[in-house]
Amino acid sequence: MNHSDSERIAAYLEKNNLSETSNINEANFVVFNTCGVRQMAEDRVYGQIHNLHKDKKSKRKIILTGCLANRKDVQKRLKDKVDLFFPINEFEKLENFVIGNLLEIGNLKLKISAQKISHIQESIAYLSINPKYTNNFQAFVPIMTGCNNFCAYCVVPYARGREVSRPHKEIIKEIKALVKKGYQEITLLGQNVNSYNDGKINFSQLLKKVDAIPGNFRILFVSNHPKDVDDEMIEAVTSCKKVCECFHLPLQAGSDEVLRRMNRKYNSKDYLKIVNKIKKAFKKNKPGKLFSITSDIIVGFPGETKKQFEESAKVMRKAEYDMVYFGQFSPRPGTAAWNMKNNVSKTEKARREKYLNEILKKTTSENNKNYVGKTLEVLIEKEENGFYFGKTRTLKNVKIPAAKKRLVGKILNVKIIKANAWNLEGKLN
Numbered sequence: 363m364n365h366s367d368s369e370r371i372a373a374y375l376e377k378n379n380l381s382e383t384s385n386i387n388e389a390n391f392v393v394f395n396t397c398g399v400r401q402m403a404e405d406r407v408y409g410q411i412h413n414l415h416k417d418k419k420s421k422r423k424i425i426l427t428g429c430l431a432n433r434k435d436v437q438k439r440l441k442d443k444v445d446l447f448f449p450i451n452e453f454e455k456l457e458n459f460v461i462g463n464l465l466e467i468g469n470l471k472l473k474i475s476a477q478k479i480s481h482i483q484e485s486i487a488y489l490s491i492n493p494k495y496t497n498n499f500q501a502f503v504p505i506m507t508g509c510n511n512f513c514a515y516c517v518v519p520y521a522r523g524r525e526v527s528r529p530h531k532e533i534i535k536e537i538k539a540l541v542k543k544g545y546q547e548i549t550l551l552g553q554n555v556n557s558y559n560d561g562k563i564n565f566s567q568l569l570k571k572v573d574a575i576p577g578n579f580r581i582l583f584v585s586n587h588p589k590d591v592d593d594e595m596i597e598a599v600t601s602c603k604k605v606c607e608c609f610h611l612p613l614q615a616g617s618d619e620v621l622r623r624m625n626r627k628y629n630s631k632d633y634l635k636i637v638n639k640i641k642k643a644f645k646k647n648k649p650g651k652l653f654s655i656t657s658d659i660i661v662g663f664p665g666e667t668k669k670q671f672e673e674s675a676k677v678m679r680k681a682e683y684d685m686v687y688f689g690q691f692s693p694r695p696g697t698a699a700w701n702m703k704n705n706v707s708k709t710e711k712a713r714r715e716k717y718l719n720e721i722l723k724k725t726t727s728e729n730n731k732n733y734v735g736k737t738l739e740v741l742i743e744k745e746e747n748g749f750y751f752g753k754t755r756t757l758k759n760v761k762i763p764a765a766k767k768r769l770v771g772k773i774l775n776v777k778i779i780k781a782n783a784w785n786l787e788g789k790l791n
């Protein structure tokens with residue numbers, strides 16, 4: 363989501379006669395679009411801003427948005443170094459600041475673009491800006507922003523506010539334009555993507571509308587909340603032809619007690635029921651096709667005992683994931699978990715992550731064996747050292763000896779010849 367927001371910020375600034383520079387020392391404006399999910403990311407921002415600020419002669423303006431922009435402690439810490447803090451859903455603050463400063467530095471060519479958006483009151487308005495896509499074959503399309511769930515560890519509801527969905531007609535228009543330009547992969551984005559509802563249609567209905575857009579492209583979506591996965595959604599995901607056979611379903615923890623303290627609003631039994639329904643539906647609606655289920659798990663949430671942690675391992679073995687993104691719990695200011703006792707040591711968190719990673723390695727190795735001998739569509743994402751690297755529709759990484767032609771950005775038929783734990787190897791068919 364932050365990546366997509368950055369594309370919109372860049373587009374807005376360019377519309378106002380500013381151009382991007384690869385040399386930060388030449389910049390009049392430096393915009394930090396921050397992520398506050400992990401302390402490490404936060405510390406990097408402090409370091410970079412501190413380094414920029416050392417140059418006392420520079421007139422450059424430093425702007426900070428994203429997760430950290432609303433945090434009082436961050437504003438206090440950086441008050442002498444940052445010229446503007448603006449939460450992304452208050453885009454008009456950036457607009458007013460940039461206009462004021464361009465006039466001050468004598469940019470006489472300044473024109474207020476047709477994309478001036480401050481008259482639109484809603485926090486979703488900035489999403490209507492046409493972004494400056496950073497890639498010409500994969501695009502991220504935000505369909506909603508914000509979150510109402512208040513998971514105990516998460517900063518998103520504080521950083522982005524409550525859920526707001528974009529009008530579906532605007533989303534369809536953006537995707538149609540991307541498909542016309544030849545984009546091969548469209549990822550629908552939202553903090554809680556499957557609670558999309560613009561007052562007219564829900565997420566399943568939107569998925570069907572996007573699927574019906576003519577053209578040869580793939581559809582992905584992130585990130586789901588299990589509590590908003592219903593039968594209608596499972597049916598839509600598993601039956602729409604362009605929607606990839608990959609379902610991301612964050613578990614976060616396998617222990618019902620930890621899930622309760624995380625405020626996740628489901629238990630492990632409900633969760634596994636959904637996993638089984640998804641597997642059954644893929645088999646019924648796309649017979650013979652490979653599919654994958656992926657997840658996010660946090661280790662070392664405050665108070666997570668060894669026995670409770672073992673519940674995460676149990677669910678992992680049953681779900682047989684194709685990928686899991688692990689996070690070691692890190693307390694974030696302002697969240698409910700900030701006040702809980704962070705009593706699992708760093709060493710123990712690392713041990714738990716390693717333990718779960720071994721389980722994942724077993725399930726991915728087993729699942730990946732099913733790919734050998736099959737010819738699959740692979741979107742080629744990059745070429746390096748004589749190899750293409752791409753992804754199947756189930757989001758498996760594939761390494762392929764490169765052809766003479768430049769085929770990056772194309773969907774090609776690839777025969778899988780070898781399965782490893784973390785990737786597949788193939789050859790062009």
Ligand code: SF4
Pocket residue numbers: 509510511512513516517518519553554587
């Ligand atoms: S649903 Fe996702 S975005 Fe919302 S609070 Fe929970 S983890 Fe954060």
